[in-house]
Amino acid sequence: MEFPTNLYYSKDHEWVEVEGNRARIGITDYAQESLGDIVFVELPQVGDELAAGDSFGVVESVKSASDVYAPVGGKVVAVNEALLDSPQDINADPYGKGWMIELEMSDPAEVEDLMDAGAYRQLVKEEKGE
Amino acid sequence: MRTEPLLFELGAPGRRGYTLPECDVPGKVEDYLPAAACRRADAALPELSEVEVVRHFTHLASMNYGVDTGFYPLGSCTMKYNPKVNEAVAALPGFTNLHPLVPVEAAQGALELMYNLQEYLAEITGMDAVTLQPAAGAHGEFTGLAIIAAYHQSRGDLERRQVLVPDSAHGTNPASAAMAGLEVVQIPSDERGLVDLEALQAAVGPRTAALMLTNPNTLGLFESDIEAMADLVHAAGGLLYYDGANLNAIMGITRPGDMGFDVVHLNLHKTFAAPHGGGGPGSGPVGVKKHLAAFLPVPVVARDDAGRYYLDYDRPQTIGRIRSFYGNFGVMVRAYAYIRTLGASGLKEASEQAVLNANYMLARLRPYFKVPFDRVCKHEFVIAPPKEVNEAGVHTLDIAKRLLDYGFHAPTIYFPLIVHEAMMIEPTETEPKETLDAFCDALIAIAKEAVEDPEVLHQAPHNTPVRRLDEVGAARNPVLRWQGK
DSSP states (O other): OOOOTTOEEOTTSEEEEEETTEEEEEEOHHHHHHHOSEEEEEOOOTTOEEOTTOEEEEEEESSOEEEEEOSSOEEEEEEOTHHHHOTHHHHHOTTTTTOOEEEEESOGGGGGGSBOHHHHHHHHHHHTTO | OOOOOOGGGSSOTTOOSSOOOOOOSOSOGGGTSOGGGSOSSOOOOOOOOHHHHHHHHHHHHHHOOOTTTSOOOBTTTOOOOOOHHHHHHHTOHHHHTOOTTSOGGGGHHHHHHHHHHHHHHHHHHTOSEEEOOOSSHHHHHHHHHHHHHHHHHHTTOTTOOEEEEETTSOTHHHHHHHHTTOEEEEEOBOTTSSBOHHHHHHHOSTTEEEEEEOSSOTTSOOOTTHHHHHHHHHHTTOEEEEEGGGGGGTTTTOOHHHHTOSEEEOOTTTTTOOOOSTTOOOOOOEEEOGGGGGGSOSOEEEEOTTSOEEEEOOOTTOOOOOSSBTBOHHHHHHHHHHHHHHHHHHHHHHHHHHHHHHHHHHHHHTTTSBOSSOSOOSSOEEEBOOHHHHHTTOOHHHHHHHHHHTTOOOOEESOSTTSTTOEEEOOOTTOOHHHHHHHHHHHHHHHHHHHHOHHHHHHOOOSSSSOSOOHHHHHHSOOOSOOOO
16 A cells, blocks of 8 residues: 655645646545445535645545545635546556545645644554554 | 256257147238337247146256245345245235225225234334335335435435445445445444444444444344434434344344434345245334334325324425335234234244344354354354464365255355354254254365365365355356357
């Protein structure tokens, strides 16, 4: 299971890649593995305003459907529309082709509240009961 | 094992089950109907002889698996045995031949049954008034939340739009809240598997409409802080909603009304032994405390001073009608018969036995599986595969599929969501010890197989009419109708 060190992580199993005041967001390797084969993805519209903690979409697998939450707030500037036709990209490449949205952050300091790879790895360990 | 073709794949052109008498209306259909109402081509109906149809459905029935064929430990669903006497009672012609529009004078017996059932359910749950109208559990939730919303509105308390739902809740709870136009706020569980009181305290406030909770919760654990939780929510002006899915653990022992709940829905098709699954029909009565009784849906079955039963529509604050006629009456008859057969002491014994069965199984499985919240459970419990099984690349889904080879229905899997790789087992009260042991033996054998020969599990099931279904392919590329050759 991968935990790239250049990313920030939320307790709801989203990752954030920060570049300037832009944040690219997706779900983690652990999240995709727990969900199993993803069969449907719902994404927001470009231009939507999100506050940190807002639900911005849905990922649905054969096991369950889960809301996906914005780890930081901002305006949606891009969505990965390729996922609508090929949701399996999230399973195959959660940190690459499986990205979901890009935000223009309203308060870049919000990333300070997120976890680094080490802390997130620990959280996953606890959730798996190890 | 063989599979069965579709009806459309059987038979031959021109074959018939029976012959209709000659039409005694002269001419053809086209002579009487406008052209737009007539078929342009014949309907492509299956053409079979009677014996082919009988064999087709008999084959399908023999492949069916239900609680009458074997153990069905679907956690949270309470797939209990449905005593046959209830079916006999529900089939009495006085019930089955009753038209829903007959005048109330001609339906006194049915109304008396409904009235008494309302009273019994109120007594069992500790509520003051009950509606039998909702057609299923989630419909009951929706009704209960509509009553709560109407209550707050009637007091001019218009800001209360938030429904607090624990992260262990049934998925229907947040869904029903959203359906009722309310906003869902999730409350985390703590390390005991119970509602995190501090998080609840932080979440309640002037916008709280209600807390939705089942007790015991979906981990099968009793929320021992329930009185403190009720005080917190009530002090903030909110109400408590009880999801009755897990009532089977507490009948005759404690009551939602005594725990501080204001609204409760029940599932007659779970706790009260009406048939369950396969599309229903279900029944989800809702009970409320006095301060909410005025908002119940109409009609309410009532009794006048002379002892006559009637349908009361004269309730100005009602949320209105939520179901055609009076709900699923046949299901009510079965539940009524069940309650009358067992009596108060029998209902209590049913709960005790359900809890004992679950704890017996948990004790047998504990050495072989992971028990994420290891306490005395109520009527159901949650386990997960041990580390060595996961390390062999075997998942809960594989174990569930392998159980089919051993002749059992799989338990609920991957729920509740807060337990990784969850298996949720609910034996119910009617299972003999031999069945509980056979199921535990199968699970223990499968855990061993998983380590020794994981491929057997990955390929399971082996002995069913169809092997493992491609659920992912079906979801990504659904084929929704038969299209012929």
